[in-house]
Amino acid sequence: MAALGPWLCPPFTDAETWRRFTEKVVRTSGCWIWIGAVSDGYGMFHNAANQLLGRKSPTVRVSRFLWEAYNGQMHATRVVLHECDTPLCVRYEPGAQHLTVDTQSANLQMAAARDRITNGSRLGRADLRGQHQQSLAIRAAMLAAVAEGITDPDRLAEVLAAVIAKGDPFAAQLPLF
Ligand SMILES: [Zn+2]
Structure with missing residues (x-):
């Protein structure tokens, strides 16, 4: 598997849109990371076809674009969940435990179950940098790795794990030696 470059175009998008999308993705041996525009911690993709679906904005979250490219239009009450806890993934x-589709209430239940929601004084396991800063840090690390010429998916996965670990509240509590 190549870390960069397009993979097979799914049925519910066109080749040019798919090429634009895939050239903004770095595929590690774990998560596949979006390196394009980010808003509120989530990857955003400009897709003109979105307006043909009756939506106001041509810009959509990358996870939704991707799911719909494979499956057709998603019902408005459904959300794409990140089982891997990496919003840029x-x-x-099929069979990969990264993106799934469910309802918003299921999304919140999953976040709470995994201690991802910060609530009053309880920090839980949410990234210390906050979602948006974590995503920016991940994107920057992936761009830097690619600029260094790293293309091995396992090496890229190590770079990703390292940048995620920097925001882990438990890692920050470890003694220095
Ligand atoms: Zn993932």
């Missing part, structure tokens, strides 16, 4: 494949 766009790894959507």
Whole structure:
């Protein structure tokens, strides 16, 4: 598997849109990371076809674009969940535990169950940097790795794990030696 470059175009998008999307993705051996525009911690993709679906904005979250590229239009009450807890991840494949689709209430239940929601004085396991800063840090690390010429998916996965670990509240509590 190549870390960069397009993979097979799914049925509910066109080749040019798919090429634009895939050139903004770095595929590690774990998560596949979006390196394009980020808003509120989530990857955003400009897709003109979105307006044909009756939506006001041509810009959509990358996870939704991806799911719909494979499956057709998603019902408005459904959300794409990141089982891997990495909002920039766009790894959507049969059997891969990264992106799934469910309702918003299920999304919140999953976040609470995993201690991801910060609540009053209880920090839980949410990234110390906050979602948006974590995503920016991940994107920057992936761009830097690619600029260094790293293309091995396992090496890229190590770079990703290292940048995620920097915001882990438990890692920050470890003694220095
Ligand atoms: Zn993932």
